[in-house]
Amino acid sequence: xxxxxxxxxxxxxxxxxxxxxxxxxxxxxxxxxxxxxxxxxxxxxxxxxxxxxxxxxxxxxxxxxxxxxxxxxxxxxxxxxxxxxxxxxxxxxxxxxxxxxxxxxxxxxxxxxxxxxxxxxxxxxxxxxxxxxxxxxxxxxxxxxxxxxxxxxxxxxxxxxxxxxxxxxxxxxxxxxxxxxxxxxxxxxxxxxxxxxxxxxxxxxxxxxxxxxxxxxx
Ligand code: AP5
Numbered sequence: 001x002x003x004x005x006x007x008x009x010x011x012x013x014x015x016x017x018x019x020x021x022x023x024x025x026x027x028x029x030x031x032x033x034x035x036x037x038x039x040x041x042x043x044x045x046x047x048x049x050x051x052x053x054x055x056x057x058x059x060x061x062x063x064x065x066x067x068x069x070x071x072x073x074x075x076x077x078x079x080x081x082x083x084x085x086x087x088x089x090x091x092x093x094x095x096x097x098x099x100x101x102x103x104x105x106x107x108x109x110x111x112x113x114x115x116x117x118x119x120x121x122x123x124x125x126x127x128x129x130x131x132x133x134x135x136x137x138x139x140x141x142x143x144x145x146x147x148x149x150x151x152x153x154x155x156x157x158x159x160x161x162x163x164x165x166x167x168x169x170x171x172x173x174x175x176x177x178x179x180x181x182x183x184x185x186x187x188x189x190x191x192x193x194x195x196x197x198x199x200x201x202x203x204x205x206x207x208x209x210x211x212x213x214x215x216x217x218x
Contacts, residue, residue: 001024001026001078001106001107001210001213001214002075002078002079002081002098002103002104002105002106002107003020003026003078003079003080003081003105003106003107003108003109003210004080004081004085004105004107004108004109004184005017005020005080005081005082005109005111006108006109006110006111006177006180006181006184006190007110007111007112007113007195008111008113008115008118008170008173008177009118009122009166009169009170009173010113010117010118010119010121010122010125010166011111011112011113011118011195012111012113012121012195012199012202013030013082013083013111014030014032014033014082014134015134015140015199016111016195016199016202016203016206017030017080017082018134019203019206019207020080020206020210021080023207023210024078024080024210024214025077025078026075026077026078026079026080027074027075027077027078027079027080028079028080028082029068029071029072029075029079029080029081029082029084030082030083030084031064031067031068031081031082031083031084031086032053032082032083033082033132034067034068034071035049035053035059035064035067036053036158038067039053045063045067048063049063053160054159054160054165055165055168056160056165056166056167056168056169056171056172057168057172058086058087058172058176061087061089061090061093064084064086064090065090065093068081068084068090068094069097072097085180086176086177086180087176087177087179087180088179088180088183090180091180091183091184092183105184105188106213107191107209107210107213108184108188108189108190108191109190109191109193109206109209110181110190110191110192110193111193111195111202112192112193112194112195112196113195113196114196115170117196118166118170119163119166119167121136121139122161122166122169123161123162123163123166124136124137124138124139125157125158125161126142126146126155126156126157127155127156127157127158128148128150128151128153128155128156129153129154129155129156130148130151130153131148131150131151131153133148133149133150135148135155139199140199142155191209193205193206
């Protein structure tokens, strides 16, 4: 099963992609997580991406497309894409690459939330630098404040999670990524999911749709 999860920054893509990967045994590929790993490892790609990410702008397509093509080679059991594609050009390149192998995307879901919700979620997000688990200081707090439930590591705040950068990320989203939703809608069904409610409620809606599909396709 190949799934694309679209949505603004903070819509809950990472939160729900992790749950989807656990439930359906597909690979979770987050372009943002891969870029952050490249940065942490000090690679050339990471150095090139850094300035764009910290400013809330998109990393150039050619860098991201090559990186994601490499990552998708490990996705034979299925994949859920988080943060990619993020421009119409990326979506077209992905469609062509999959069509060349006789495949395509099975499901496109679009998580819909208001900008006010986005800012509150992102400025309160904390993540584990060791295992990647994501928390929220109010909505999904860890058992002990500032400490990962899974491995005890000290939680960190992403450098692009300040209110100022979030506003830039939202502006970038509306200008460059929202057209990807229209691109898919012009070609296929896209499931718009109200992602403003509790995460368990949102997950239930997502799972109901994917369970039906998973019955047909693994
Ligand atoms: P990326 O890491 O993809 O960031 P993003 O799209 O801005 O998305 P986020 O990770 O901020 O949010 P999310 O939707 O995953 O929300 P989450 O589940 O964490 O990209 C970062 C940067 O990398 C980009 O700005 C760009 O520079 C670059 N980049 C990445 N991909 C690229 C590409 N394809 N092309 C070019 N450049 C690229 O949830 C957020 C918070 O809310 C968490 O604290 C969570 O606990 C909480 N939460 C989630 N759901 C709920 C809920 N239902 N109720 C209450 N709280 C909730």
